Amino acid sequence: xxxxxxxxxxxTLLVLAFSSRASAVDGYSTQPPYSLTLPASDLSxxxxxxVFDGSITIRVDGFPLRGRFLAAVGRTIYLQKNFGADLWLPxxxxxxDDTMDPCxxxxxxxxxxxxxxxxxxxxxxxxxxxxxxxxxxxxxxSAPGVKIWDENTYDGAWRGNRYLFINAGADAGSQLYAIxxxxxxxxxxxxxxxIPGASGGLAFDGAGNLVTGVGFGYGTTATGQLxxxxxxxxxAALAGTALSYPESGKVLIEGASSAASLGFDSSGxxxxxxxxxxxxxxxxxxxxxxxxxxxxRVLSGGAIADPMAPADYVxxxxxxxxxxxxxxxxxxxxxxxxxxxxxxxxTPPDCARFDMTRSGPSGQQFFSPSAPDTDSDGIPDGAxxxxxxxNPDQKDADGDGxxxxxxxxxxNDGVINRSxxxxxxxxxxxVTGEANFAGGYDFNHDAQxxxxxxxxxxxxxxxxxxxx
Numbered sequence: 001x002x003x004x005x006x007x008x009x010x011x012t013l014l015v016l017a018f019s020s021r022a023s024a025v026d027g028y029s030t031q032p033p034y035s036l037t038l039p040a041s042d043l044s045x046x047x048x049x050x051v052f053d054g055s056i057t058i059r060v061d062g063f064p065l066r067g068r069f070l071a072a073v074g075r076t077i078y079l080q081k082n083f084g085a086d087l088w089l090p091x092x093x094x095x096x097d098d099t100m101d102p103c104x105x106x107x108x109x110x111x112x113x114x115x116x117x118x119x120x121x122x123x124x125x126x127x128x129x130x131x132x133x134x135x136x137x138x139x140x141x142s143a144p145g146v147k148i149w150d151e152n153t154y155d156g157a158w159r160g161n162r163y164l165f166i167n168a169g170a171d172a173g174s175q176l177y178a179i180x181x182x183x184x185x186x187x188x189x190x191x192x193x194x195i196p197g198a199s200g201g202l203a204f205d206g207a208g209n210l211v212t213g214v215g216f217g218y219g220t221t222a223t224g225q226l227x228x229x230x231x232x233x234x235x236a237a238l239a240g241t242a243l244s245y246p247e248s249g250k251v252l253i254e255g256a257s258s259a260a261s262l263g264f265d266s267s268g269x270x271x272x273x274x275x276x277x278x279x280x281x282x283x284x285x286x287x288x289x290x291x292x293x294x295x296x297r298v299l300s301g302g303a304i305a306d307p308m309a310p311a312d313y314v315x316x317x318x319x320x321x322x323x324x325x326x327x328x329x330x331x332x333x334x335x336x337x338x339x340x341x342x343x344x345x346x347t348p349p350d351c352a353r354f355d356m357t358r359s360g361p362s363g364q365q366f367f368s369p370s371a372p373d374t375d376s377d378g379i380p381d382g383a384x385x386x387x388x389x390x391n392p393d394q395k396d397a398d399g400d401g402x403x404x405x406x407x408x409x410x411x412n413d414g415v416i417n418r419s420x421x422x423x424x425x426x427x428x429x430x431v432t433g434e435a436n437f438a439g440g441y442d443f444n445h446d447a448q449x450x451x452x453x454x455x456x457x458x459x460x461x462x463x464x465x466x467x468x
Contacts, residue, residue, distance in 0.1 A: 034383035054334020085401030154199035201262035213259030268292030286317035335382035
């Protein structure tokens with residue numbers, strides 16, 4: 001697996017798989033790490049990413065989307081080639097003058113639409129997933145059916161498959177509005193015009209309850225305050241009764257990082273990312289987890305979550321310098337993974353005062369025993385380059401992202417056919433060290449190419465290699 005070269009100063013990605021328990025303390029554990037790297041960025045905001053849900057059956061030129069990450073940076077949107085692979089396939093582009101400093105990329109719950117916040121004071125683009133292509137990446141500026149709104153954006157979240165909610169800057173702080181993505185020219189719907197601080201993240205839980213907050217406090221407003229609104233009030237706002245941040249909702253927690261990156265897992269735990277390098281709270285260099293129990297307690301009228309109570313809140317701080325200006329979080333339901341970025345521009349003992357988010361995220365994945373491991377080889381699916389075929393060694397002789405144990409496509413043309421059979425037969429009967437030995441055909445890694453390897457090859461004959 002990938003280990004960043006020493007000369008690369010990249011941010012770190014920690015992926016933690018969790019059990020189904022709601023407790024912030026018991027829900028997560030760290031195990032020996034695996035690694036993952038997102039496409040790098042030299043721009044200020046870094047790489048934006050999201051992950052397709054496990055129920056998604058859509059494919060892009062044969063590549064399955066289930067559980068794969070989608071990343072946006074530069075002028076390109078990339079698809080993760082395979083679980084466990086640091087390989088990214090271009091699947092869409094923008095115009096030559098549209099270099100992204102992306103705020104966000106968000107996939108609708110059903111996986112059929114994608115929302116892209118191109119950057120500060122740049123367009124909001126919504127397009128169908130079906131437009132993505134590995135063989136011929138479309139230009140989203142000219143592709144049919146693409147919807148573009150010239151609206152200010154910072155973060156976005158889907159509420160169902162129709163409404164896209166946006167948190168963005170406003171004259172005296174920040175605001176929320178909604179886009180009806182089923183329309184083409186409709187004006188944004190005002191949701192909350194008076195957030196008393198800089199833009200923050202926003203998220204919906206499984207019941208449609210809304211969480212947002214103050215990304216950076218102005219004056220007496222606290223950086224990292226989070227509030228929650230029940231689904232009924234959100235429905236009323238969509239129908240025309242806008243909400244007021246100061247006068248409605250319930251305070252969920254105070255000082256939770258900078259509230260810049262928010263998300264719920266399937267158990268109802270709330271993840272919080274951000275950073276307050278430019279403020280006075282010293283809340284940076286970590287992501288936080290608010291337990292589902294605390295969220296439900298607040299919704300029911302109980303006490304706000306206590307950042308000092310382990311049952312309510314726990315820090316996930318992958319950077320040993322604890323000096324990041326921003327920390328992002330993503331959750332992959334089908335893989336049981338929480339993705340936490342951290343910047344390793346400086347490392348102990350030479351920690352800088354703070355590390356700015358400029359490079360693309362890279363680093364480690366952590367999994368608990370509860371993470372899915374379909375082939376029972378000890379490698380969680382999210383890090384397994386052959387998740388249907390046992391291969392605990394994860395060998396990938398040709399570096400194409402597919403583990404040798406499931407990679408019979410010697411010429412990498414996408415299909416297992418006669419040319420691959422010819423290559424196998426040329427190496428048949430050989431052992432390690434002989435001139436005609438081809439390690440890529442030693443599927444069971446027993447140092448010889450024999451009938452056992454041929455049997456595995458036969459199982460995959462005629463299949464589209466990228467689907468295995």
